[in-house]
Amino acid sequence: MLNLTGKKALVTGIANNRSIAWGIAQQLHAAGAELGVTYLPDDKGRFEKKVGELVEPLNPSIFVPCNVQDDAQITEAFGMVAEKWGKFDILIHCLAFAGKEELTGDYSATSRDGFARALDISAYSLTRLCAAAKPLFNEGGSVVTLSYLGAERVIPNYNVMGVAKAALECSVRYLASELGPVGVRVNAISAGPIRTLASSAVGGILDMIHHVEEVAPLRRTVTQVEVGNATAFLCSDLSSGITGEVIHVDSGYSIMGM
Ligand code: 0WE
Numbered sequence: 001m002l003n004l005t006g007k008k009a010l011v012t013g014i015a016n017n018r019s020i021a022w023g024i025a026q027q028l029h030a031a032g033a034e035l036g037v038t039y040l041p042d043d044k045g046r047f048e049k050k051v052g053e054l055v056e057p058l059n060p061s062i063f064v065p066c067n068v069q070d071d072a073q074i075t076e077a078f079g080m081v082a083e084k085w086g087k088f089d090i091l092i093h094c095l096a097f098a099g100k101e102e103l104t105g106d107y108s109a110t111s112r113d114g115f116a117r118a119l120d121i122s123a124y125s126l127t128r129l130c131a132a133a134k135p136l137f138n139e140g141g142s143v144v145t146l147s148y149l150g151a152e153r154v155i156p157n158y159n160v161m162g163v164a165k166a167a168l169e170c171s172v173r174y175l176a177s178e179l180g181p182v183g184v185r186v187n188a189i190s191a192g193p194i195r196t197l198a199s200s201a202v203g204g205i206l207d208m209i210h211h212v213e214e215v216a217p218l219r220r221t222v223t224q225v226e227v228g229n230a231t232a233f234l235c236s237d238l239s240s241g242i243t244g245e246v247i248h249v250d251s252g253y254s255i256m257g258m
Contacts, residue, residue: 002236005032008085009235012038012066012129013094013146014051018196020146021094022054023224024231029058031232033090036062038077061085068095068125078132087138090235093129093145096122096198098161103202107159115160122164123171130175130186139183142235145172146227147190147246149254157204169246176244185243187234192222192250217252 009028013021014037029035037060039051052063062084066077081088098118102110126145133143150158151165169188176186192212199205212221230249233239248254 002031002232002238004028004090004232004236007033007090007235008036008061008088009033009090009092010036010038010062010081010088010133011092011094012068013092014039014055015047015197016050017054018194018224019094020191020194020196020224020227021092023226023228024092024094024144025055025058025228027225027228027232028090028092028235031236033235035060036064036081036085036088038064038066040067041065041073068128069120071128074128074132078136081133082136085136087136088133089138089141091129091133091137091141091143092231093126093143095125096146096161096164098122098159098164100201102160104157104159110160115163118160118164119167122161123167126168126171127175130179134179134182134184137179137182137184140237140240141179141184142239143175143179143184143186144231144234145186145188147188149190149192149248149250151190152254155208157202172246173244180243185234185239187239187242187244188246189227189230189234190246190248190250190254191227192216192248192253194221194224194227196224212251212253215253215256215258216250217255220251222249222251 011025039047064077099114102114147165150162172188
């Protein structure tokens with residue numbers, strides 16, 4: 001049975017109750033993991049309050065701000081991990097951002113700043129978090145990040161995010177190679193489209209979801225809980241031979257020609 005009892009898991013990327021990271025946090029908790037949660041700080045403290053209330057039932061032993069564009073906040077967050085936990089086991093990376101203007105129209109219109117910001121938040125952040133986490137990982141540790149089909153194929157309007165996800169998936173392989181010898185596995189889940197805060201801001205997401213419901217082998221979209229269960233598997237000993245991999249949790253959509 002899938003058992004994460006005694007494992008300590010740091011989860012990034014929870015924004016609200018529709019976040020995929022929230023589905024992951026719930027399933028890791030259900031499997032017995034002890035949770036730590038990071039949130040994106042904002043000037044009004046809205047995320048701190050919302051995310052704090054949301055995760056309270058899961059009794060997180062750590063709740064810290066972490067804007068991954070700020071090295072000092074990453075250092076602070078992992079300082080808290082070192083202080084509260086010493087070593088830990090699981091790092092969940094569910095972070096992405098591109099400017100709204102980059103997610104529509106021609107890819108070639110991507111600005112230099114827009115490209116840098118999307119790659120910084122959506123891809124480099126995994127590398128930076130793994131650097132901070134490396135000295136703190138227990139043997140048997142596991143890192144899971146979220147990707148999307150736009151890394152492999154052209155999805156209309158995904159644009160610079162596709163390039164960022166390609167960099168993220170490639171980072172998974174380099175990090176897996178580096179961390180494997182110290183007993184830590186690194187994998188990605190390529191999730192099918194789900195209605196979340198991020199995706200709902202995208203024009204045409206409902207049409208994409210309807211298309212998945214029509215052509216995916218399972219004839220439906222996936223849920224946050226299904227991504228959470230696959231993540232729990234990747235964090236458990238049941239997946240002890242899997243690293244550097246990208247697993248599709250997408251109702252089979254990616255195997256289809258249309
Ligand atoms: O990775 C994602 C979401 C990425 C995302 C979404 C937004 C919307 C609001 C990153 N940054 C922003 N910035 C904003 O201002 N997905 C896989 C969901 C998604 O996003 C798309 C999709 C799908 C699916 C964007 C265009 C086309 C399809």
